[in-house]
Amino acid sequence: MKKLFLTFDDGPSAEYTETLLNLLDELNIKATFFVVGEFAKENPDIIREEIRRGHEVCLHANRHISSWLMTRKTFTEDMDEALKTLEALGVKPHYYRPPWGMTRRFSRYEAGKRRMHLIKWDVMAEDWRASTTSSTICKKILDRVFPGAVICLHDGRGRNCAPSRTIEALKSALPILKERGYVFETL
Numbered sequence: 001m002k003k004l005f006l007t008f009d010d011g012p013s014a015e016y017t018e019t020l021l022n023l024l025d026e027l028n029i030k031a032t033f034f035v036v037g038e039f040a041k042e043n044p045d046i047i048r049e050e051i052r053r054g055h056e057v058c059l060h061a062n063r064h065i066s067s068w069l070m071t072r073k074t075f076t077e078d079m080d081e082a083l084k085t086l087e088a089l090g091v092k093p094h095y096y097r098p099p100w101g102m103t104r105r106f107s108r109y110e111a112g113k114r115r116m117h118l119i120k121w122d123v124m125a126e127d128w129r130a131s132t133t134s135s136t137i138c139k140k141i142l143d144r145v146f147p148g149a150v151i152c153l154h155d156g157r158g159r160n161c162a163p164s165r166t167i168e169a170l171k172s173a174l175p176i177l178k179e180r181g182y183v184f185e186t187l
């Protein structure tokens with residue numbers, strides 16, 4: 001079976017995530033969300049909605065900061081704060097994707113200690129860029145995927161309403177990928 005793993009970083013976003021969840025429902029696709037703890041705290045209902053609709057919620061960070069700008073102590077506090085927020089929402093993340101994919105020895109160790117696998121991605125579409133278009137994002141996704149690929153997109157942050165272009169791109173790309181025989185699974 002040709003599987004793809006659709007993942008979204010940097011949410012939840014009050015502006016974009018609901019629209020994305022509706023699109024995924026229409027296409028009956030389940031995805032994995034790598035959420036930012038402080039955004040989850042501001043938008044707990046969106047996290048609940050992600051779970052209710054069968055998606056997987058995983059950890060990105062509490063504040064969207066690189067571990068290279070943190071001490072081990074501030075990193076650990078950040079991670080635990082995010083896990084506390086998620087735990088209150090009934091989420092025990094199994095995967096951790098650090099901001100920009102940047103890790104240090106201690107960040108890998110602390111994630112493992114908290115029973116989370118570190119995961120990066122196989123395919124990006126640079127969907128956060130201010131200058132990109134939805135058709136460029138769509139083309140990059142279609143050109144770059146391969147069976148088993150983990151696709152990294154964004155439903156929060158980004159420049160100039162970036163997630164709205166991501167969602168537009170997916171409206172075109174996802175039906176085409178389904179036609180090509182791909183099935184979508186959570187991690």
Ligand SMILES: [Zn+2]
Nearest residue numbers: 009010099100
């Ligand atoms: Zn991020």
